[in-house]
Amino acid sequence: MSKPTTTARFRWLLGIGWIVGTGLTLAQPVPTPGTPILLNDLSAFKPATQNWQIVGTTRAELNKPNTITTEKGTGELANVPLAKAPEDPKNPYKYNLFTIMEHGDIDLELDYMIASKSNSGVYLQGRYEVQLFDSWDNSGWDLHSPRVVDNGSIYERWDPKRPEGQNGYEGHPARQNASRAPGLWQHLKISFQAPRFNANGQKTENARMIRVELNGVVIHEDVELTGPTRAAGFDDEKPLGPIMLQGDHGPVAFRNIRYISYDKPRPELLNLKYAIYKGKYEKEPEYDKTAPESEGASKVLTSSVSRIPNEFLIRYTGTIRIAEPGEYRFNLGVPGGGGMLKINNQSVVAPDGRGNRGKITLPKGDLPFELFYSKFVGWFQPSLGLSVAGPGIREYLISDSVGGNSDDADPILIEASTNTILRSFMDLPGDKNTQGKTIRVTHGISVGSPEQVHYTYDLDKGAVVQVWRGLFLDATPMWHDRGDGSSRPLGMVQRMGAPVLFLTKLASPQANWVTDTTGSGYRPKGYVLDGSDRPTFRYQSYGSIVDDKIRVLEAGQGIKREVTIATPADNLYARLASGSVISPLENGMYLIDGQEYLRIDDAGGAKPIVRESNGQKELLVPVKGKLTYSILF
CATH class of the missing domain: 2.70.98 (Beta-galactosidase; Chain A, domain 5)
Known part of the structure; x- marks a missing residue:
């Protein structure tokens, strides 16, 4: 039996695709257009060994293992391993390729072509590998026993001091085999969060793969990385590092490499004050003529300041601190009712609008902030969520993440x-x-x-x-x-x-x-x-x-x-x-x-x-x- 719909003036999507119980959906990372890494020459990379070439086209055949052929031109980056590549004990990873660009939080998107039986990898910050592997022959792929060697997996860490057979640990196999055949172009999207450090340089938070998609399929979500994976370019961890493309294992080609760096300070909410009004408010009240049920100050934007389960309105006022001027996008989650958001005295989400998203261009500084949440549909638990994204800022929750009941269906x-x-x-x-x-x-x-x-x-x-x-x-x-x-x-x-x-x-x-x-x-x-x-x-x-x-x-x-x-x-x-x-x-x-x-x-x-x-x-x-x-x- 379907739930009844409200006739309220607030035409919100009630219970939309919830995450973290806030009644809103964070937009998934979409790096395009982003900043391209130009492949007209190798100037975007640190000095490279001869196995790395800028080419016009690349071809790898189904039945020719570890073989790749190229034609002259620009636009593609090919790793063609040298026939007799000498090892260098002082630099075992000399055949890998590092970008000059160094990144922290990043969304990375690229196409790659793997040769038959070949093996390579993309290392975020030169330390954390997403495996590239010819997993087309899926006879070795078992949903119940997936392998960290397979395509799209986050490769394992390695400790030679551990007992034999236990040296590799903390690898994260891909959820499923979303691979294409060798010689076909595949598409990889990675949303990465760098490790966090305090003023003394001590790590306070591990790196994370927030989301990894292979050929349009989500294969990882919110995976914590306690340290560099095996064969990383660096043994330590830093706030910044280059992208590393593995070149010492097998032939591979890349094209259409683009990224978005998230390196700007996040907005902050300051001096938040709230007032709670009891009643069924299907339009904004006249505050000067309506006495609040209670008032106070809060350090976070949350619905938990109200103890009334239904038919109430919470009004927040305060300041939002913007460190980076530019266009900001807001997503307001108000399950079981409606809401409004104003910043710098301008409407961002209107109370009688048809959606819960809005955007606004904001200057740098401390700006007036106002928001209300009116709850009047009984079968939802109170929950207030607000996310924000902006220039150099990945979308995140600026509210708390507590409470709310999901209206999502259990998947069938x-x-x-x-x-x-x-x-x-x-x-x-x-x-x-x-x-x-x-x-x-x-x-x-x-x-x-x-x-x-x-x-x-x-x-x-x-x-x-x-x-x-x-x-x-x-x-x-x-x-x-x-x-x-x-x-x-x-x-x-x-x-x-x-x-x-x-x-x-x-x-x-x-x-x-x-x-x-x-x-x-x-x-x-x-x-x-x-x-x-x-x-x-x-x-x-x-x-x-x-x-x-x-x-x-x-x-x-x-x-x-x-x-x-x-x-x-x-x-x-x-x-x-x-x-x-x-x-x-x-x-x-x-x-x-x-x-x-x-x-x-x-x-x-x-x-x-x-x-x-x-x-x-x-x-x-x-x-x-x-x-x-x-x-x-």
Whole structure:
């Protein structure tokens, strides 16, 4: 049963995605645009050994371990290990690369390409490593026993004085395998908090990985780091340090490196005074005509100054000290009611607004501060939260973090410890229909496997719309409360674009691909299961019966699709892929936008066609009866 909605004038989002019980959501770090590290030359780095090169393009092949090839140009940074690199006992990490820039708190974002069987790492402050590793062959990946060596893991610390077998400690494996295949560009985002030190140089707080995302999947949150990880560039800890890229283990390339440093003093609240008014205030009272229930001073912004459980208003006044002028963004959490925020006598969050966020440009100095929280919806516990972000200041809570009850739903997650099938709606972020809305597949079937490679099939088009590696499905939006019928992939997703018919008739190889099923006689016929509960889909198209069998490749490297058409029509084509760039490789392999490989295993002697259509490339194959191809990602 859903909760009733309030008719109050305060049009707030009640109980929005709460954290730390404050009734508000801190925005997740989004480094872009940030400050780029230019890769026109190596001037952004300390003097480097010859293994580090600025190049125009980089290529690493699936089946050539520890091999990377480059072409001249700029824009990419490649580590090509020297064939006979001499060791230097006085400088064992001489082949690593250090930025001239030194950082404390930082959001870092970059693309990287790892070679087959290769190993590298990104070290924050030159001390704390996020592992880069070819974990594509996930036969060694076990959700119940993940390894710190695998891709995206925070590497372990090392103590040679510990007993044999216990030298490594405090490593933090990635939550799941969100890796792409070697030779594909992968995307890494790190939000890092540096260790804190007092005036005497003593460490008062450990470093933390606040959040790490690999290929769009959160793999770490709020991980404490007690000291430098193994093979760090420095054994000590400091407030500042360079980014270090590991260059002594294997080939790797980087591009699009950007960062945001958070090195400015945080705003402070001073001289806070509060007044509590009893009653149901759905609009701001006239304070000079209304006597408060109680008054006082508080060192923190909190709802706990009121002992009234419901129908009250707390008004805070005081000063906010701004050390760094510029634009500030505020997020006010007022669960079970509404609120208002003024700074420097200007409205930041209005009492009759439609949101709880606001921004304002503030000068340096001590500025007037006013805020109120009116609580009038009974089923919420009182809780007041205020976060702030500004120039050189990561978003943080300027209020306390105590109290509040979360209205978030417990997640409903679907595992795939065996072959698993779930029908649901499936939204395709980034793909829009003609009305500009996100495309929703209304007859989707998601198929999960214990190999941790999964896919969604569109019964309306006979099309694979996405594949992903990692965990299976989040069905919370499908089943929580009234639900909207949709589910979401939990792993690293490779989407295939807006779904279209997989098979169609073309008058010529250059004719436009049809956008709907009109004239095709398309009719879905469901699916049949094999002895391992894996489906083979069946449909009718152009008078033929089509069997569409999709299976996971060995070691979870992708999927293989075998399409069989009984008595195929003349001039029948299959559309295997679309993208901005489709590059032919060796042995029937194609590289699609640097994000997936497509291998044609058996085309019955037909010759594939790469053509341009509506500004995009398309890979087509004439179909005579059977077609087998694999998607490796």
